[in-house]
Amino acid sequence: MxxxxxxxxxxxxxxxxxxxxxxxxxxxxxxxxxxxxxxxxxxxxxxxxxxxxxxxxxxxxxxxxxxxxxxxxxxxxxxxxxxxxxxxxxxxxxxxxxxxxxxxxxxxxxxxxxxxxxxxxxxxxxxxxxxxxxxxxxxxxxxxxxxxxxxxxxxxxxxxxxxxxxxxxxxxxxxxxxxxxxxxxxxxxxxxxxxxxxxxxxxxxxxxxGDIPRGPAPPPVRAQEPQPRARRRVQLDGPGGAHYLLITHHAPSARDPDFFPMVALNAVLDGATGLPPFGGGGLGRAARLYRALVNSGLAISVNASVAATIDPYLFTISATVRQDGDRAQVEQVILGELERLKNEPVSKDELNRAIKGTRAMFAYGSESVTSQAMWLGFASMVTDADWLAGFLDGLARVTPDDIQRVARRYLIPANRVIGWYVSEDRHG
Amino acid sequence: MVDLTSSIPGPHNIVMGRLSNGLRVWVYENFETQTVSLQGYVPGGSINETPEQAGLANITAILLRRGTLKHDYDALNEMTEAVGASLGFDAGRHTFSFDAYSLAEDFGLILDLLAESLILPAFPEDELEKTRSRILTRLDERRHSTRAMASLTFRKHLYPPGHPYRSALLGEPETVRSVKRGDLLRFYEEKINPDDGVVVVVGAISAAEALTRLEQALGDWRHPQARPDPAIPPRPLLSGKIQVDVAVRGKSQSDIIIGWPGIARSDPDYYPMLVCNSILGRFGLGGRLGQRIREEMGLAYYAYSTFSVNRGAGAWQLGAGVNPKNVDRASEAMLAEILRIRTDPVSDEELSDVQRQLSGSLPLRLETNAGIGGYLLNMAWYDLGLDYLVRYADRIRAVGADDVLRVARAYLSADEYVLVAAGPSAEES
Missing domain, CATH: 3.30.830.10 (Metalloenzyme, LuxS/M16 peptidase-like)
Structure with a gap:
């Protein structure tokens, strides 16, 4: 470990x-x-x-x-x-x-x-x-x-x-x-x-x-994000070989008790990662979003990600959609998957897969001294080394109820921005 | 003082074996880790495609992971992800490759799934259609990428029509559209040959166990009709300057590539080229090119030199990403560095810096099971010898300033080259 x-x-x-x-x-x-x-x-x-x-x-x-x-x-x-x-x-x-x-x-x-x-x-x-x-x-x-x-x-x-x-x-x-x-x-x-x-x-x-003098305490970051109240949409139009979707939701900070349920929620949607978002990945083909969007042929790729941060940051879902793809349906299917998380408890199998996958990522991440030091330092910036030591246990304690609770709390329209880069490509 | 020789994989700690189908196996035990990496090459890459089939090797590789006669794609994904393991297939120019990674406790499972995918692929029709659609979108995206377009155009002008390294591994829209399921089956049976392949296993598993399990899983894998193309493609010839602009609409930055034909992996010039390339465009933040174009001129975030090797001759190329208005300034500065490295011998200091870097960094590149496996695989595939890593530092140290000058003069030129700039057109920027 x-x-x-x-x-x-x-x-x-x-x-x-x-x-x-x-x-x-x-x-x-x-x-x-x-x-x-x-x-x-x-x-x-x-x-x-x-x-x-x-x-x-x-x-x-x-x-x-x-x-x-x-x-x-x-x-x-x-x-x-x-x-x-x-x-x-x-x-x-x-x-x-x-x-x-x-x-x-x-x-x-x-x-x-x-x-x-x-x-x-x-x-x-x-x-x-x-x-x-x-x-x-x-x-x-x-x-x-x-x-x-x-x-x-x-x-x-x-x-x-x-x-x-x-x-x-x-x-x-x-x-x-x-x-x-x-x-x-x-x-x-x-x-x-x-x-x-x-x-x-x-x-x-x-x-x-040891001899480098201590400096004055750095100024604290005083800005606090106010309670979000409005759902937002953003659209860019430009040249491109595909359409690109990015959906964000405000998410809990690393220290928040909701953080581990959010990590588990992310794994259910898109597979396990190590220490997000810098802990490796590559899993997710058995997870819900890949099945609903890529396996079904609706999208070319889909990814979800949470990040361990000091202040509340973003839970993001991104997708690439082919030029003749159905953008509205892609959006609808993703939002449908978010609703499902609120309405039905996730299965024990999905949760176990998230935990075992994360354990494997930690094992891969421990193979080089460079990635070990990276994980230790990253953890100590956003929280501390004890938090990292308790990461796998914290994740293992997450219950289906916890996931449902954080889904209901964070994955709501007022907390959400839906952004599209729409390809205006005219084929040459 | 740590004895580096004993900690480097070599004849004393790599175990070799051969399966009954002829597949060669190399195993390196590493019980410091909890994982196992398995990687393999068998003959059968894009060199076996006709020009009308460009992209077929790639699609065949992708489809192997898309369902077997026993399990569909979903079921395969369920089983690998339940244990946090990965399993993948890929096609190169000459090779068909596979790569599996898991916790040691799950090695048996992942090996069985690998074998099942290799021996009993289903090539499902619906998965072919989804794969085709995905690749066609990637090809659409390629037209909008300055980097990808620079690289594609560079290869088109470096290699003559019909040369097997000229095409994109991904293929072209028209060739990808024409691929049928029968093409995959034929390519798989006739162009992928386990007999001449190599498999390496690195990690927390004993060599005896690895060999026994591999024999059980893959020993019967045979393609009796397979006749992959063994030909080594010729080295292309370059005459004069070829300068091409590729318009990519709506971009902030242009990508430049300047390049020449290079060498095959077996060429004795490999080591001098490694040293020369590093001095020119790698050491520090991009060697001399990085120092000049990034640090002194402030023109680019990245400026580098790189060369590729294969069974046949690859390319030696310089690259940089610059503001469209600086394309000429940057290209001229890159060519000035070519003239300089062809004219004056490199300094003793530059030579010794790079030699120390290349030889001293070996332990860092051998930290992970996947890293070690990658080296072992190439050692086996290119017949570099079991003692390759042990002798590596000596080979690097044997390179002299005269060797560096010789390869610079033999392969680089400021008069004959292919120069591609991909970015917004002159009217646009």
Whole structure:
């Protein structure tokens, strides 16, 4: 189990350590997680968290741009950075005896990133290019509009990459201020998993990070999404080889007692996942939506997803419908499946499949130190490692009544946005 | 210090066997995990299609998972998903492949379902129609994807008409529309041949048990009439510059591909090419191309180099996604890097960085059962030898700056290439 023999410690400066020793392979993974993401952004500065993440690869007062990438890779390691709604994370996985390099780099860029003005300008066009790549996909364009329609007040309403208008205007000093505010040890969690001695690793992390001064507590996110009152529809028209549907409902946060029933509900509709939405998947062909839509030939594909988040986020269902397909019927069948969840208890078999499938996903996810560290860190950003330890038990305790209750509570019209990207393709 | 050699799969810990139908089996035990990965290749890919049948190998592979004489598609899904396992089939250029993954406790079940799908497929008519409809939509979507259109168009201009690597594995709307159930049955019986195949099993299962179970499940699988095409397609020749623009309406970004004919997996130039490609477009955030086009010019989120190998020669290609107004600037910068890597030897530092990266990253790529299985499968299929992984680092270290220069000059050119840009047309952007 991912949380077995986990060493947990908090340094005097507030940095939390999660260290897990495992000798399955001679490798180790180190992740540094910050509690900052698009959730922490203000209007006019959307995308600033993701841009800051990019700038942390652009050099520090000690090492020039490109040096981190080079140092990690020449030791056989791989690395990346990721920004999501609730968090930003940086990792490197290396042959175990070289993992110290990752600690050194993360400690350096927690304090010393330069945000050189020329590099900042170059990165502006890189990020706009990243966004334009996203814009090429109808699914992205639809998601952006539906997400904005799903939230009136909460910053979850904008995509992590930010609005293009903001990306054109955000200045170097905005980025730097964001970095200073959120990149502090007391706002971070360090996770190490791999072939080392746990105590020794904790000591090394303390050695690299222990002297970094604590920062002021980051400003809390005060926006609360008001009770939704209106059902909404969104439609985009554009070129495309198919029609795309996205339906969202407001969903419980990771800490909410309704979360595990919601995970089970999602599995009944679309198969088990590990730690949603980053725990793998690929199951779902025996689940209700696939049968009702894909097996029946109504849609080309269908997916449902919940996400473990700090604040209440979205339960989404998406489908791809062929150009001559019956869009109204697809929508009706999906909404019919949601009604069925409210009206009939799910079978024991379906529930067992969800639990066994999730257990398998946890086993697959435990095979690499990289995914173990990813799951531990992700859990500690939205809740904590205990929550992860109790995940499978929490899911196993869900009853058919619980699923019916959350279906009745969340899957209601006032809580829902239905979005379509309608292909106006004229066949060449 | 960890002894890397003993932890890497090699002659000392890979168990080999052969089933009575000729199928070769490699097993690697890994009791650190709770799962088992099974992967296999048998001869029989798209190379066996006529041009009018493009997409047939792919549809045959999909339909194998769509029902057997004992269980329909729904029942198969019920059984695999009840235990959180996966089972899939795929068609490549030369291969027909299968892939199963489960908790160790469910290996017997998933192996039985794999064998049933391979030996007793039903090819149900209604599932063929649903699959056809889905592929036709994927082909409609392809016309609206700058990446897919750039790649499709690139292959069309790199390979001459009739070349088996020219077609899309997915097929074309007209060929997909014409596929009949009888075509699937014939392709399955005549073009998929278990005799020359390989299966690898990696995970929490003993080699003896794996071999016994595989013999029971697959030992009788035979296709006596099967005659898959063993031909190795010729390496295409390129003369001059071929420059093609593909209009994809309503897009924010254009995708560029610049490329050349590459090599077969068996070519001794494989290792120098691996090193050269990494320096050119992989190391760090995209090698020299990433440094120049992304970091210095700020033109693209992605700029890279990649090469594919197969039984026959694949392609070596550069790619980047840029704003439509920057297509020319980016292409020129990419070609300037080609000129540079053909003119000057790479520095000692670049060479040693990449050699260390390629050899040092091996343990990371061998962490999961599926990862190990993927390597073993290719080792068996391409006859790379049981000691391939053990000797890998030495082969990489043997590459010198002169070898890198030689392969750059032999395969890359700033005068002869295929350049495709797919994105909004000039009038539109």
């Amino acid at each position: 991912l949380t077995d023999n986990l060493l947990t410690r908090t340094l005097a400066n507030g940095l939390t350590l999660l260290v897990r020793e495992t000798h399955a392979a001679p490798v180790a993974s180190f992740w540094l997680w910050y509690r900052v993401g698009s959730r922490n952004e203000q209007p006019g500065l959307t995308g600033v968290s993701h841009w800051v993440e990019h700038m942390l690869f652009k050099g520090t007062s000690r090492r020039p741009q490109g040096e981190f990438d080079r140092l990690i890779q020449r030791e056989g390691g791989h690395f990346n950075g990721m920004t999501w709604v609730d968090w930003t994370t940086f990792y490197a996985t290396l042959p175990a005896e070289r993992i110290g390099l990752a600690l050194e780099i993360e400690a350096d860029r927690m304090q010393n990133a330069l945000f050189d003005p020329t590099e900042t300008e170059n990165e502006r066009t890189v990020i706009i290019s990243e966004r334009e790549g996203n814009e090429n996909r109808p699914g992205y364009m639809l998601r952006e509009q539906v997400q904005a329609a799903s939230f009136l007040a909460h910053p979850y309403r904008h995509m992590v990459i930010g609005w293009k208008e903001d990306l054109r205007r955000i200045a170097r000093d905005d980025l730097y201020a964001h970095y200073r505010q959120f990149y502090t040890p007391n706002n971070a969690v360090a996770v190490a998993v791999g072939a080392f001695r746990a105590e020794e690793m904790a000591g090394r992390i303390e050695q690299f990070f």
